[in-house]
Amino acid sequence: MALSVEHATKKFGDFTAVDNLSLSVEEGQMHGFLGANGAGKTTTFRMILGLLDPTQGQVTWNGRPITYESSPFIGYLPEERGLYPKMKVEDQLIYLAQLRKMSKEDAKKETAAWLERFEVPHYADKKVEELSKGNQQKIQLIASLVHKPSLIILDEPFSGLDPVNVGMLKSAIMDVQQQGATIVFSSHRMDHVEELCDDMSILDHGKVVVGGSIREVKRNFGKQNVRIKMDRDLTSLSQLPGVEKYTGTIDGAVLQITDESTADLILTESMKLGQLRHFSIEEPSLEEIFIAKVGKAYA
């Protein structure tokens, strides 16, 4: 067990931010963290990093508590971006890497390589405040990866980026994982979690309401979706037995079912209505699971 959070509870006065949270991430795995604002994600991350001490329970990395001794192995991208606005990009990255005990020469080399990879080598001599938000984000990510950490905590790494940059950052994160790093990240975007993560947790009011591998989570949810595309009024289908929820779409409808045999019924019934263009049985999206478990839409 590489990263292990055992029964961690954090109270601020009477308010319980994180309640008896347990979590384990295998070495080299990517773990996705979902939760509405105020669900306790950042507090959990801060406990993992040792910035806050849990009121109860403990956090260990390879069996040992995380202290400032472990600082060289940890990379952190905070939710609120933080860089020195008036410092040059290169100086800044080298400084932050040095604080994580990387040698100046290595830091310089790595910084150059990362800037190259993100296609912004010409920003090395620019001040951070001169950069666009998206580019600052790249610098921020480099700052959390440059010292080659083995445990990486990324709080909302993709928020506020255009799709091209999201792709670029995503592939960088995947590469780092491939090289053996353990990654925990939170995201506002369910699809990012679905795409990148092996395991996930949904947090609500400081508690893990759903957790485990994404495949299992979906299977255990016990519901599936039937997507139909045809140019007819499909509302009659909602009356069929076994259909739990009917949602009309522009070119058809999505029906939620619990039993796969209901899908056969829907198929025969819908074919009676006319020309069927598309029929598929889909796994539930994390979005649906989230809404079902937390009881409200995600952020």
Next chain:
Amino acid sequence: MHSFWIIFKQAFMTKARTKSFIITTVIVAAAFFLLANLPNIIESFSNDEDGQVLHVIDESGDLVPQLQRQLEQSDSDIQAMPTQMSEDELVQGITEGTIESYLVIEEGQTLSARYVSETANEIGAGFDVENAVQAIQTARTAERLGLSGAEAGELFMPAEFEREAVSDSSKTEEELSQARGLVYVLILLIYVAVIYYPNMIAMEVANEKSSRVMEILISSVSPVKHMFAKIAGIGTLGIVQMMIFGIAGYFAFKTSGSDMAEGFFSVMGFSEIKVSTFLFAVLFFLLGYFLYAVLAALLGSLVSRTEDVQQLMLPMMFLIIISSFIAFSGIGMPEASYVTISSYIPFFAPLVMFLRVGMLDIPLWEPLLSIAIMLLTIGVLGWFGARVYRGGVLMYGSSQSLKDIGKAISLGNKK
């Protein structure tokens, strides 16, 4: 230790490279040179004015030569000249700038004179003339009373007057006046330094917090190490800056070669520099700096925006200002009991105890006790500050008051 030096270096270098720091240093150093050479500069401007002509309306007619003699005796370059013009004409001359000044002098029981010039600001000229008139008056009175020149001289012989003090800790009057200037300058330096550099720290900390880089920093390095490395870095910067000022000031006055510089050195007591005074100055500067820097870092860690720093720093500023009041008023009466008492109060001690050490011959244990009290306070404040800092840097919110200290401590608390 490695990361300590990295933060130390970073704190020092980024500040040392800022334009404001370089400009401040250069301007202050330049000001020293300007000040030292001020007499030369003034002289070079006023050269064309030598042989200023003083028009004298003198009814009797025999006063002008006497006046001229007196002026010459007192090394004045004013030329006294009898004039036939009326006062109205003379006033008009002054307004037009063709005449600089005139004197109306009348003989009676005593001499009465009226000096008229364009503005009353000019101190030098009127003073010389007044002295000259006074001298004539004295000579005339002596003559009337039938005194010889020697007798008149005896009449105005000053008494020998010396001050001596019985108290052991008191210095002789001569020593005091020498010490006073030096102590005054050094207190001023310490005062400026304990305001300027701790403010810099508070701004730095608040800056790192508001730009949110703090969270990355303290996830890399412990907040306590970060805080002390920063304090040490800025402190070193302060020492370097003060040294530059000191060296610049020294050379400025040494090289200017003007009379004033020499006078300045002797008045300030620099000609007989007491090494111990300087050593104590450095020591109290460092102690004062650390004391206030820890406090400033603590306060800086509580705010979320740099705009709020000044507001929270206000109580600390009051402490410094009060201690400066005590110290500056104490220059005149260093043995007053309120000075003695406050020299043991940690936040006043850097200025006030230095004043006592500089002005009085107090036994060594007194400053040592005060230093020990300050060291203890710095220790306690450092421990306390580190705890507040640890939680404070994670705190973001709208309310910024000293009440947040409690919140910060509980946030940074172990359990």
